[in-house]
Amino acid sequence: MTRIVEKRKFCKSWKQNYGPLVKRKFDQNKKDNIEWNLVWNGDNGCEVKKGRKQYIVNLQDMICSCRSWQFTGLPCPHACYAIWNIGGDLDDYLDQCYHKNTYMKAYAYALHPINGARDQI
Template sequence: MVWNGDNGCKVKNGRKQYTVNIEKRTCSCRSFQLTGLPCPHGCAAIWHMAGEPDDYLDQFYHKETYEKAYAYPLQPINGTHESVKFGIEPVLSPIDKKMLGRPKKNRRKPKDEPKEKKGLNNLVGLG
C-alpha cells in the first residue's frame, strides 16, 4: 500500500491496483460506493490510518436507521381479489419464431439441371 496524502492511498493486489479515498469513501473497484460497506482495499487503507472499518459504514447499516424504519407498525393490505381493475389488457409473451438454421454447404441446383449419375462411368477419362 502506498499512501498518497491525507485521505487516500493506492492499494496493490498482485498486478491490480486500486485507489482509495477514505474521506469520500470511494474506491476504484466501486464496491465501497455501491454497497456502502468498506471493500477489502478500503479496509486496508482504514487500518493503515489506525481506524476501524465499522466507523466507515453507510448510515443505512446503522441500528438507529433500522429502528426508525420499523418504528411504526405495518398495517395489512387488501389481497389481490380487491384490487382495482383498470381495463388494461395483460402483456402477452412474444411470438416464437423459428430461427433459421445454418445454410446448406452444397449449392442449390436448378430443377432443369440433369442429375449426376454415380458410378465408374462418371470418372474422368472413362466416359
C-alpha cells in the first residue's frame, strides 16, 4: 500500500509528461547531438550524419535505422535531433508507456487493508 501511495506522489511531481529518467535520457541526447548534420528528404524522413556514421530517421513511422527507437519506445539521439530540428515536441514521439497518464493508471487502484491472522487459543 505504501509503495502505491509513494509512486502516485512521485508521478505528481513530474514537470513534464514523462518521468525524470526519460528527461535525463533526452538531456543526454542533446549533449550527444552537437556534431550531427541533418539532411531532410522533404517529407517525414531524413538522414542524420556524423563523420562516417549515418542513420535514416522516419518520424511518421517512428523508425530509426539504429533500431533503438523501435526497441525502447524512446526516441534515439538521431530521432531526437530530427525532432528538435523541425521544432517538434518529444511527447508526440514518445511511446505511451512512458507518459504520465499511463503511469498514473498503473497506480490508480489502492490496496485495501485487511485484518491479520487470528490468534488460536
